[in-house]
Amino acid sequence: MMTVKEVSKLTGVSIRTLQYYDTIGLLKPIEYTESGYRLYDDTSLERLQQILLFKELEFPLKEIKGIIDAPNFDRNKALEQQIELLTMKKEHLENLINFARGIKGIGVKYMDFKVFDTRKIDEYSKRAKEQWGQTAEYKEFEEKTKNWTKDDEAAVANEFMQIFVEFGQMKEMNPSDDQVQLQVKKLQDYITEHFYKCSDKILAGLGRMYAGGGELTENIDAAGGIGTAEFANDAIEIFVRNGG
Secondary structure (H helix, E strand, O other), X not given: OEEHHHHHHHHOOOHHHHXXXXXXXXXXXOEEOXXXXXXXXXXXXXXXXXXXXXXXXXXXXXXXXXXXXXXXXOHHHHHHHHHHHHXXXXXXXXXXXXXXXXXXXXXXXXXXXHHHOOHHHHHHHHHHHHHHHOOHHHHHHHHHHOOOOHHHHHHHHHHHHHHHHHHHOOOOOOOOOHHHHHHHHHHHHHHHHHOOOOOXXXXXXXXXXXXXXXXXXXXXXXXXXXXXHHHHHHHHHHHHHOOO
């Protein structure tokens, strides 16, 4: 566990900003001490990293919260975008440095203004935003969750993970068994009811994410036992292959 002061020192994010993130529900501490001090764990820090990645892509905090909280959030995809964007910014800065050196060496008549052109970076950021924030699924998610309270969020999250508790209780069964396939249908229907229309294609992508490692896999396996995420993905693959 780390205090808010320790997290601030480690990450460079001010204490005031971390407190604000708590207030708006963007980054909640894992718990509070009896004295009211915020405490954070490794999962909290992973979420903070994700927040900072999207801030680099110039997403508003409200959109960041909606995207990270959505069940289809793909951390690996976010990292790939961040790497690409940082690489482009690095090249831009190197060009600016060379330009400044040229002015120093040649004088103010060095009139090459192409180095100030950021359209490539801007276009990439725009496309990244469109991928995350402009899909029909995201818009539906935003509409369905706009009036949720913190209690609503907690209740839905608990119900969602309970589905994986039930998957975990079926792990010794064949993923093609009728009972397991009905559980996949239950998962699909729950996502459609509470988040966005979950087509078979989207469900297949979610299954790969569930079993893909990282925080989401760990959370699912914590709920249903080791191997639950992989078992759920196997069941989803069969469900989709059979046409739902």
